[in-house]
Amino acid sequence: MRGSIRFIRVFGIDIDIHITFFLLLGIFFLFLGINGLILILGVFLFVTIHELCHGLAARYFGLRVTKITLLPIGGIASMSEMPTKPYQELIISLAGPLSNALIVIIFYFPLHALLGEETLMYPIRVLTGQAEHTGQFNVIAHIYWINLVLAVFNMIPAFPVDGGRVLRAILSYRMGRKAATQVAVRLGHIFALLFAYVGIVYGHIFLLLIAVFIYMAASGEGMQVEVSETIKNYFVHDILTREFVFISKDTPLSKALELIFHTHQEDFPVVEDGHLVGMLTRREVIQGLHERSKDTHAEVIMRTDIPPVSVKTNLDIVRKLMQKHNAGAIPVERNGKVVGVVTQGDINKVYMIAHK
Numbered sequence: 396m397r398g399s400i401r402f403i404r405v406f407g408i409d410i411d412i413h414i415t416f417f418l419l420l421g422i423f424f425l426f427l428g429i430n431g432l433i434l435i436l437g438v439f440l441f442v443t444i445h446e447l448c449h450g451l452a453a454r455y456f457g458l459r460v461t462k463i464t465l466l467p468i469g470g471i472a473s474m475s476e477m478p479t480k481p482y483q484e485l486i487i488s489l490a491g492p493l494s495n496a497l498i499v500i501i502f503y504f505p506l507h508a509l510l511g512e513e514t515l516m517y518p519i520r521v522l523t524g525q526a527e528h529t530g531q532f533n534v535i536a537h538i539y540w541i542n543l544v545l546a547v548f549n550m551i552p553a554f555p556v557d558g559g560r561v562l563r564a565i566l567s568y569r570m571g572r573k574a575a576t577q578v579a580v581r582l583g584h585i586f587a588l589l590f591a592y593v594g595i596v597y598g599h600i601f602l603l604l605i606a607v608f609i610y611m612a613a614s615g616e617g618m619q620v621e622v623s624e625t626i627k628n629y630f631v632h633d634i635l636t637r638e639f640v641f642i643s644k645d646t647p648l649s650k651a652l653e654l655i656f657h658t659h660q661e662d663f664p665v666v667e668d669g670h671l672v673g674m675l676t677r678r679e680v681i682q683g684l685h686e687r688s689k690d691t692h693a694e695v696i697m698r699t700d701i702p703p704v705s706v707k708t709n710l711d712i713v714r715k716l717m718q719k720h721n722a723g724a725i726p727v728e729r730n731g732k733v734v735g736v737v738t739q740g741d742i743n744k745v746y747m748i749a750h751k
């Protein structure tokens with residue numbers, strides 16, 4: 396994510412911190428001093444544990460979690476692919492809140508013995524408006540209860556928050572993934588509006604931020620599933636055009652630019668003896684023209700990390716490959732020979748025509 400800083404690597408998962416987190420650290424330090432600082436670091440620690448548990452559960456099912464980004468409002472685990480089987484999503488989604496709930500249970504008695512009832516329960520009394528009871532501020536007690544907040548908040552069925560995912564997984568058993576997602580997204584929107592209302596009325600700017608985030612994230616994921624479920628019934632051979640242009644390794648950028656203008660194609664497989672050696676997409680052409688001369692050969696700037704697909708590949712898999720490799724087009728092969736390209740535009744067109 397933009398504006399994130401690589402922090403640490405645990406269990407092969409990169410943990411990045413979004414710079415706004417430091418802003419929060421500064422604000423809390425300003426208002427609460429050193430206790431504010433410790434409090435935010437506590438949130439940071441437990442959100443990390445929460446996200447790592449999602450990550451480890453995903454890994455158990457063979458799904459790769461590449462990165463965890465820590466934002467002030469929580470963490471986002473980036474997965475190479477989303478779980479599509481309901482029980483996988485159920486367990487992965489529960490793992491995070493469960494880790495926080497376990498921390499609450501495990502540390503309750505030791506902390507109760509250490510701090511005493513009054514001090515340990517003080518943050519809860521503040522939270523529920525019963526602070527007139529005796530007790531005093533203790534930063535450990537506050538950090539400890541953060542786990543309860545994380546566990547409870549994340550179990551609210553406000554998709555795509557964990558609780559919403561759990562709900563979608565359960566609904567998926569009865570009505571299928573697409574319909575289950577639609578229900579979950581609608582519920583996510585309702586909760587977002589509710590949070591926004593409370594945020595505005597009570598002046599909780601943070602809740603307002605969360606509301607905006609949930610609303611947009613719910614819409615985004617809803618759309619993803621909608622697209623996925625629609626295009627998975629189509630295959631590369633359904634849309635592959637017979638005519639396509641390929642280039643060779645020594646094709647200069649100026650020629651590629653010309654081809655973009657004179658053909659209907661913007662992404663070109665780079666071919667040598669009929670075999671694929673790379674891809675030159677519109678993006679590389681534009682970047683190449685900015686950074687190098689127009690005489691630069693295709694092989695210098697072509698991408699070699701975009702894997703080819705076969706004519707029998709499902710379009711949803713093609714779409715996911717494009718996302719994974721951040722590619723606007725994917726080459727198509729039949730019996731080891733290049734036979735065309737599928738672009739993001741082609742996939743969008745299929746969706747537009749096929750969705751109802």
Ligand SMILES: [Zn+2]
Pocket residue numbers: 445446449491492549557
């Ligand atoms: Zn979570």
